[in-house]
Amino acid sequence: MMMAALIRRPPPAASAAGRARMQAAAAVLGLILALVLAALWRDALPAWVVRPPKGWLFDLAGPVNRFLAWLSQEAAIGPVTVKGLTRGIASGFALPLDLLQGLLVKGIDLPLPGGTLRLAALPWWALAAAAAIFGHWVAGRRAAGLVLATCGYFLVLGLWEAAMQTLASVAVAVVVGAILGIALGAAAHRWPRLDAGLNLVYDVMQTLPVFSYLVPILLFFGFGPVAALIATVIYAMPPMARNTTLALRRLPASVMELASMAGCSPRQRLFLVLLPAARQGLLTGFNQLVMLSLSAVIIASVIGAGGLGNVVLQGLKSMQLGRAFEAGLGITLMAIVLDRLSHAVALRRPAHGNQRAGLRRHPALYGALAILVAGLAAAQTVPALRDFPEALTGSSGRTLDNFFAWANVALEAPIGAVRDGVVRHLFRPAKEALLALPWLAMAGLVAVLAYAASGAALALACTAMLGFIALTGYWDLAMTSLYLVGISTLIATLIGFPIGVLAAQGPRLGRITALVIDTLQTLPTFVYLIPVVMLFGLGDFPAMVAIVLFALPPAIRYPMDGIARVPKSLVEAADMAGCTRLQRLALVQIPQALPEIMLGLSQTILMAFGMLVITALVGTRGLEQETLVAVSKARVGEGLIAGLGISFLSIMADRLITHGSARLRRRLGQG
Amino acid sequence: MSDTSPIIRCQNVWKLYGPGAEALSGQSASRLDDAFLAARGLVPAVRDVTLDIRQGEIFVIMGLSGSGKSTLVRCMTGLVDTTLGDLWIGADNLRGIEAKRLVDIRRRRISMVFQDFALLPHLTVLDNIAFPLRVQGMGREARLKRARELAELVALTGREDRFPHELSGGQQQRVGIARSLTTDPEIWFLDEPFSALDPLIRHEMQDEFLRLQGTLHKTIVFITHDFEEAIRIADRIAIMHDGRVVQVDTPEGLILNPADAYVAEFTRKIPRHRVMRAGSLTRPAPAQTEGTPVPATALVADIAARVLASDRPVPVADEKGAIIGAVDRDRVIAAICGTDAA
Numbered sequence A: 001m002m003m004a005a006l007i008r009r010p011p012p013a014a015s016a017a018g019r020a021r022m023q024a025a026a027a028v029l030g031l032i033l034a035l036v037l038a039a040l041w042r043d044a045l046p047a048w049v050v051r052p053p054k055g056w057l058f059d060l061a062g063p064v065n066r067f068l069a070w071l072s073q074e075a076a077i078g079p080v081t082v083k084g085l086t087r088g089i090a091s092g093f094a095l096p097l098d099l100l101q102g103l104l105v106k107g108i109d110l111p112l113p114g115g116t117l118r119l120a121a122l123p124w125w126a127l128a129a130a131a132a133i134f135g136h137w138v139a140g141r142r143a144a145g146l147v148l149a150t151c152g153y154f155l156v157l158g159l160w161e162a163a164m165q166t167l168a169s170v171a172v173a174v175v176v177g178a179i180l181g182i183a184l185g186a187a188a189h190r191w192p193r194l195d196a197g198l199n200l201v202y203d204v205m206q207t208l209p210v211f212s213y214l215v216p217i218l219l220f221f222g223f224g225p226v227a228a229l230i231a232t233v234i235y236a237m238p239p240m241a242r243n244t245t246l247a248l249r250r251l252p253a254s255v256m257e258l259a260s261m262a263g264c265s266p267r268q269r270l271f272l273v274l275l276p277a278a279r280q281g282l283l284t285g286f287n288q289l290v291m292l293s294l295s296a297v298i299i300a301s302v303i304g305a306g307g308l309g310n311v312v313l314q315g316l317k318s319m320q321l322g323r324a325f326e327a328g329l330g331i332t333l334m335a336i337v338l339d340r341l342s343h344a345v346a347l348r349r350p351a352h353g354n355q356r357a358g359l360r361r362h363p364a365l366y367g368a369l370a371i372l373v374a375g376l377a378a379a380q381t382v383p384a385l386r387d388f389p390e391a392l393t394g395s396s397g398r399t400l401d402n403f404f405a406w407a408n409v410a411l412e413a414p415i416g417a418v419r420d421g422v423v424r425h426l427f428r429p430a431k432e433a434l435l436a437l438p439w440l441a442m443a444g445l446v447a448v449l450a451y452a453a454s455g456a457a458l459a460l461a462c463t464a465m466l467g468f469i470a471l472t473g474y475w476d477l478a479m480t481s482l483y484l485v486g487i488s489t490l491i492a493t494l495i496g497f498p499i500g501v502l503a504a505q506g507p508r509l510g511r512i513t514a515l516v517i518d519t520l521q522t523l524p525t526f527v528y529l530i531p532v533v534m535l536f537g538l539g540d541f542p543a544m545v546a547i548v549l550f551a552l553p554p555a556i557r558y559p560m561d562g563i564a565r566v567p568k569s570l571v572e573a574a575d576m577a578g579c580t581r582l583q584r585l586a587l588v589q590i591p592q593a594l595p596e597i598m599l600g601l602s603q604t605i606l607m608a609f610g611m612l613v614i615t616a617l618v619g620t621r622g623l624e625q626e627t628l629v630a631v632s633k634a635r636v637g638e639g640l641i642a643g644l645g646i647s648f649l650s651i652m653a654d655r656l657i658t659h660g661s662a663r664l665r666r667r668l669g670q671g
Numbered sequence B: 001m002s003d004t005s006p007i008i009r010c011q012n013v014w015k016l017y018g019p020g021a022e023a024l025s026g027q028s029a030s031r032l033d034d035a036f037l038a039a040r041g042l043v044p045a046v047r048d049v050t051l052d053i054r055q056g057e058i059f060v061i062m063g064l065s066g067s068g069k070s071t072l073v074r075c076m077t078g079l080v081d082t083t084l085g086d087l088w089i090g091a092d093n094l095r096g097i098e099a100k101r102l103v104d105i106r107r108r109r110i111s112m113v114f115q116d117f118a119l120l121p122h123l124t125v126l127d128n129i130a131f132p133l134r135v136q137g138m139g140r141e142a143r144l145k146r147a148r149e150l151a152e153l154v155a156l157t158g159r160e161d162r163f164p165h166e167l168s169g170g171q172q173q174r175v176g177i178a179r180s181l182t183t184d185p186e187i188w189f190l191d192e193p194f195s196a197l198d199p200l201i202r203h204e205m206q207d208e209f210l211r212l213q214g215t216l217h218k219t220i221v222f223i224t225h226d227f228e229e230a231i232r233i234a235d236r237i238a239i240m241h242d243g244r245v246v247q248v249d250t251p252e253g254l255i256l257n258p259a260d261a262y263v264a265e266f267t268r269k270i271p272r273h274r275v276m277r278a279g280s281l282t283r284p285a286p287a288q289t290e291g292t293p294v295p296a297t298a299l300v301a302d303i304a305a306r307v308l309a310s311d312r313p314v315p316v317a318d319e320k321g322a323i324i325g326a327v328d329r330d331r332v333i334a335a336i337c338g339t340d341a342a
């Protein structure tokens, strides 16, 4: 009886899942068919379906320009003008920045009653020694060696001043970003309602192209390093705030209760209990803050922030590729050092034994401080000790330039052939197809996908965002951006996925891969442009290569980790069922890891957008170019709106995929 | 053993979780039946609890996971606000208590030990122990001196400079216990303090706990879901089931007179001879008994060997030494085998 019933009834879950899969497949096929038909018959369609007619467009840039001009010049809150306020903030930031840059690079003019006293900057040897001691203290001997090597690199190639200037900007941005991020993160933890709103703001901040808010910042805070600093904070602060909230939320409830039971005041609760207990999570955010700050400081050289970024930019502009390459390598070294050190700080756990107070507790730090003080004193008295001996410096200069020139010529034939082939047979058709699509068909497709992935709210939000792009008149540019990101993501996935799957096959392979992509991931976006421009020149193709390189790490990492995380029992069950390795992979591991793989896809897309924004510098044509043009022509409104367009595109892609992945995860019963 | 004056009094205490639970705080409790709660999606974590905890007693709260033990204790400590009902700590009603007064009570009169220890990872053992004093603004020297005393009390001398992650689980909970004692509170709340520990360590910590209480004489509210642990330490036990307190009694009382089938089931697996006392097995003394009388308060486990070895019943005496009856082999065997409830 029982057996018969069991046999006759097919397993209900399987049939439901099967039906759902059939439906999904049918829906996707139908949609694709509709899109193809729409693209083919666009001439037969009413014009307003293909593109919004002129009359529908509204000019948002004008009002935005006028509003920002008014706000930055005339608006006042009571007796205080906004301009006064923002300039006040600017000078508040300028002070520590000037001081630090003075100490590291320029020297300081102290206004004294009897005239100004010139204080020379810290000499190179004191800084290098102190940095090496600090590196040794946080991360051991190898890190100290790395620090020294990096210092040596900058000194010998005559990049010391530029490097110190970059370092000063990064340091001030990190301090400001950390204070702001922790404050906002703690507030979002304290008032959960604030959290949702802030998250939305962070999403926009993190996806908005840097170029699109550079000009507004100039408008409010004036030209100069402070503007670059504020742009940097906007770009780099959100992960700090998010990690703070996350770390506080992850604290066990009992830690919160302990604070209450001990009778803490709100301030004691925050500073004595919550923040110290969440230290580990905060430092993870700090590491990201440091890396993103470096990335942004380099980009900010576009508005003349100086430093290493500027050297690269000048090198690229004047085709002194050797110099650009040297500075780029320097940035890479600096990124690796900063990542190592801030990572090591995050991993440090207190241990008993180093509990002695003051000087005896941290002899190394006091030693480093003593060297700095001695260096400062020596620099004032013995000028010979101040500068790195000229005789020891040098630049590969011409040699490298010549090498690149030679390589360019030598490689032009093979590279050119590949490039032209890819552009002709892949890029152009893809771009044309995307541009051929009627905007209403595209919006409809996205809305349906959003509805399927999450529900009406997301569908509505996506429609609104696409509507914004279309009705502000940026549809064609947006599709141009989308095509580049789409193709790059596709290529990154095609390369990354097999590597990830392969790397998941053995722990050793996995470790090596992780090491490589961790290093790749620490590099600022700007660095990727340098070799790409050298090899491929300007245009969509080099942009694509840069995007693929930059977006590759998550495309590898997520499949790798996802497969490695498939429960061991499932893998063993597959083996016991007699699966071959390939079957096991195809039937068990990859399907189980699918949600993670999809998350990887969304990360890949986000990274691709992050790089796209910078590829404007190598002459791409989409929305990103509009934001860069807005910088050079000081068109505030246009830049902001185009930037919002990019921000919307990436937020939409991210939401569609993460919601889809969450849905899939529920279906697979993974929580 | 325990004074009779209540120091904690719960009167019809309710705690509801779910949408709009706070809004119900003015309601009359009579409306809060199952249908009403289910319709609104409210979870009654604690429902209609009335009980007194006496000065100086060890009061154990027991129940299955999710029965509301932690929530009840968090109501008593003001960590969560009760939805309905009054809850008195001494002369203070926690309902609508001023925040300042509550902080004061927590700083001086009550303290808590947590299941997951809740040690602060960035502080040493000594600083963790001294933490409540630091919050009160006591100077560093003074509070570390006090912390050192407590570290000695819980046998952590020599480990004062370690960090929590450098200690074993048992040692970590010793820190938690020491910290909860630094302010010399009157009432000591312990929420499953030993359930994260291995059985052997748990047993050792129970001994330690009883030794401490022997010198401290605090009022103790102790949560556990381990009946063995409860009968080892409890003066009285409250059994919770779905948010209700279904019975409050001595360990023996629970076994002898379970209020309902749930309590009976709960106590069924307990070796009776480790809970029941000679007095409850006593029958009218027959003409012939054997040997010196055993006290009526002696655990059956402790007299079993003697009774089983003797051919005749053994006499039982009350506190004053008067013979109140005798206990025989059959009854002890029945108690050990659990075949007979009385």
Ligand SMILES: Nc1ncnc2c1ncn2[C@@H]1O[C@H](COP(=O)(O)OP(=O)(O)OP(=O)(O)O)[C@@H](O)[C@H]1O
Binding pocket: B017, B018, B043, B044, B045, B063, B064, B065, B066, B067, B068, B069, B070, B071, B072, B225
């Ligand atoms: N903050 C909360 N929000 C919603 N429901 C809660 C909350 N805290 C507790 N509950 C619910 O109240 C009920 C009682 O929980 P409580 O933690 O008091 O049980 P417990 O007896 O301590 O269980 P355990 O032995 O697992 O610790 C449970 O159904 C729980 O889901």
Ligand SMILES: [Mg+2]
Binding pocket: B069, B070, B071, B191
């Ligand atoms: Mg509990």
